[in-house]
Amino acid sequence: MLSTAVAARHLRLAGARAASKLQPRAPLLSHTAVAFATPTVRNAFRSLPRATFASVASADKKAFTADQYPYLKRDQSFKKLTDGDLDYFKSVVGLSGVSQDEEDLEVFNIDWMQKYRGQSKLVLKPSTTEQVSKILKYCNDNKLAVVPQGGNTGLVGGGVPVFDEIIISTANMSSVRSFDPVSGALVCDAGCILEVLDNYLAEQGYIMPLDLGAKGSCHIGGNVATNAGGLRLLRYGSLHGTVLGLEVVMPDGTILDNLSTLRKDNTGYDLKQLFIGSEGTLGIITGVSILAPKRSKAVNVALLGVSSFDQVQAAFKRSKDELSEILSAFEFFDRASIDLVKQHLVAGKNDPLESPHPFYVLIETSGSNKDHDDEKLNSYLEGLLTDDIVQDGVVAQDTTQFKNLWAIREGIPEACSKTGSVYKYDLSIPVPVFYQMVEDMRARLEKEGVLGEDKNVRSVVGFGHIGDGNLHLNIAAKSYSDEVANIIEPYVFEWTAKHAGSISSEHGLGLFKAPHVHYSKSPSMLALMRRIKDMLDPNGIMNPYKYLPTE
């Protein structure tokens, strides 16, 4: 629908005819406010207290991961924990750094989605790198398996134990070590919470180069260990480019002291890269040096309604030309996504656009000059309307509206989970066939008779970061069933491999995708990965049962 009316509840983009009447450079979209009545639920899940997980788990005891996945067997070469071991650990980290309490342990044994449940009997919370070094050396010498854990916000079961691995939490390592306001180099402990760092930098006029829904809980060390992507990657690039240096404790206790704050350093193999995205299988990241960009003075957010995925692509192509250096997000979701948000979350109480559309695009710009950015965005949006590439849209007029528009996009995962059980896939797919994956999956589930209002699978939704080619495919079901799982897998992986995609775009491998990595990596690549793992962790104590397929 191409509307020229300015609605009372929200601002409509002026259509082609109306736009032509406007004076050049007049701020086309700033007359009327977008009046969302609802409070923001941006990153709602992170406000869930840790205790919630534990109490839920106690009330409705989740099955152990080891029982859910019977192919997993405890590696009997790993030693079982003894009182002697405990005494040693207490001597290293003190009593306050050791937890054996069963209820406390649940918080660390169960992931936040409550999909995985480990059986660890011990959490250690070192507060210095030297303590981590002593712990790992002891574990390695004694073949005690460990799982490093940050904020426990992972989606693939990589941060929780499977059997009785000792959990080493970075929770007690949360200091900023230094910040250089000229270069933007931030050095901090691995246990710093992403949002805390971002707030710290905001005061200095800088911003963290990454942002994600879990930022209120996740640790920067975990972000680096999982090579987290998120919402700013389109603009600031991946952690492989923005991380300047790392401090890492190797399984034998060796401390790799590479906390460089230099932007350029060509003195030898770039070892830190091995640990970025290694998910705790090669060592524990204890310190991070990262290059923070300047915080943009002007930020705009627009939400657009689009009638086809071809038009979503057309809008994306144009944004690269016309928004170019100020484009900071190009996010996408389908109608099924917003339907779930409307159904389950306050963020979806009021539909942001007057009528429903098959597709939605959320665009964010960030720049140093508000007038320039407004002019670029307005010109871009007018062009889209004139050429009938988008049919409707709103532009946030203040911070609240900005947050409300983001809340819809960021609320999708939580809304999906309200259905009961979610099959979550995180795929890199070439943009031209990006949405075909969702359509093919819907058709398949329908054909098999499991998708519908009275069926187990209620909705198949697609959303994600078009700018990065990253599709989040969520299949919301009433409950988990092997029947549904077997319809989805390995079909979803085969489909992705056929289109030269990646079966894990940003979530990582963890426990979930370890058996499937061959869909995205060749035997020669996997063989070299295994050699690296065996060289750096010969006893295999680091985060076992995960990441690489078992031999």
Added chain:
Amino acid sequence: MLSTAVAARHLRLAGARAASKLQPRAPLLSHTAVAFATPTVRNAFRSLPRATFASVASADKKAFTADQYPYLKRDQSFKKLTDGDLDYFKSVVGLSGVSQDEEDLEVFNIDWMQKYRGQSKLVLKPSTTEQVSKILKYCNDNKLAVVPQGGNTGLVGGGVPVFDEIIISTANMSSVRSFDPVSGALVCDAGCILEVLDNYLAEQGYIMPLDLGAKGSCHIGGNVATNAGGLRLLRYGSLHGTVLGLEVVMPDGTILDNLSTLRKDNTGYDLKQLFIGSEGTLGIITGVSILAPKRSKAVNVALLGVSSFDQVQAAFKRSKDELSEILSAFEFFDRASIDLVKQHLVAGKNDPLESPHPFYVLIETSGSNKDHDDEKLNSYLEGLLTDDIVQDGVVAQDTTQFKNLWAIREGIPEACSKTGSVYKYDLSIPVPVFYQMVEDMRARLEKEGVLGEDKNVRSVVGFGHIGDGNLHLNIAAKSYSDEVANIIEPYVFEWTAKHAGSISSEHGLGLFKAPHVHYSKSPSMLALMRRIKDMLDPNGIMNPYKYLPTE
């Protein structure tokens, strides 16, 4: 000097008082042309034909590297080349892919600076990845040492042999394999010349994410193998972020097929990172997938005269705030640099500013809207003049002037070499002490009585990429002498280490810096590097005598 006059020969920046008279948004700096009469010499050295090196070398036989550095001894575990080996190589690459002609070989045995001279008897020019695989497998099985070579434009002797290593050139692998005009992913052979790729992308509205003086000769495979930095790193980041995938042949002939075109892929260790900057010591890069950014529609270049390095820093800090997302280069050079350019190159025939200044800053902006960029740049420059941070400046008014301003900056290395011999250092140094290195070195050389018009050392110049903290310190002498070398080294490395810098910012280690890497990397880092080298290249055939210190 703060001038408000518009000079005939070049445009002067309007000073504070004049600026205040101007209308808002009037294009302050576009009245008069900058009239450089000289042809551009940008990247002049790359127009030197390969034959020049050979004929010079023949006329004035350069000493062999092995004789210059007597500590280097041929590893006797390496086999010497036999007729049988030659027959095998001919069967793999054909007669045209094999060169044994002595004069031909000089071109590959001697680096472009004519600082290093190897003694190889054989150059192989495979044209497919499979041929590279067969060659390496054979060399590994037979313990024949090899040195991979791209465009032979390196500055640290990393790409030329020391003894009789077989040279494997990527010259015959120069095809673009694919380009995706939606994502900007370019896939090409390792032997593609950087400038050829950039011209290819220009036709599609894209740009290579790196640019450097040697772009007319250097190969993209060599760029990746040395983690080349250059002129666009400030804007587009390092190759660790922009390289999407690599195809690499390992010493045992295994082909690592990881030519992904995906922006995000978290399926296992990011193996390609190991090879970025490994300088041919772990394998040969045969194919590169790289993310090309959109080419900017508007580009501006300004050259500023500044009276102190403190003011250079102040101008840099402001540029991050005010030019922000459109800043694409912030280069710096001192008066000694431009004096050499004036003395030796046509690019320096006319001083770009009316009077000499102690420091010069070259600023480039790249954006999608010329009016916006002009406004940002003008406002930034006016502020610098008003606050007396810069004293004078010019802004390029057309492509020729754009090239002429860059020609001064890019001509500095060539101008230095005209003195006779250059001691070149490429350092990462924290910006606050960036120029102190140059001053301390000058004072030291003066104190030792070797610097002056009638002395061996004629000039100590500092230039480089302020935006990246990368100083190029060039010490121009009449001829090489051990006396001077011993005054400079290890002082320069110790100074750098003391200030937590890097002894190789972007040039790499090669032969030159292998013995000095401990100034920038700890024993634990070096030990792990050695383990990785030994694992991937157990026979040590890949580019021996270089990169890592000998044990």
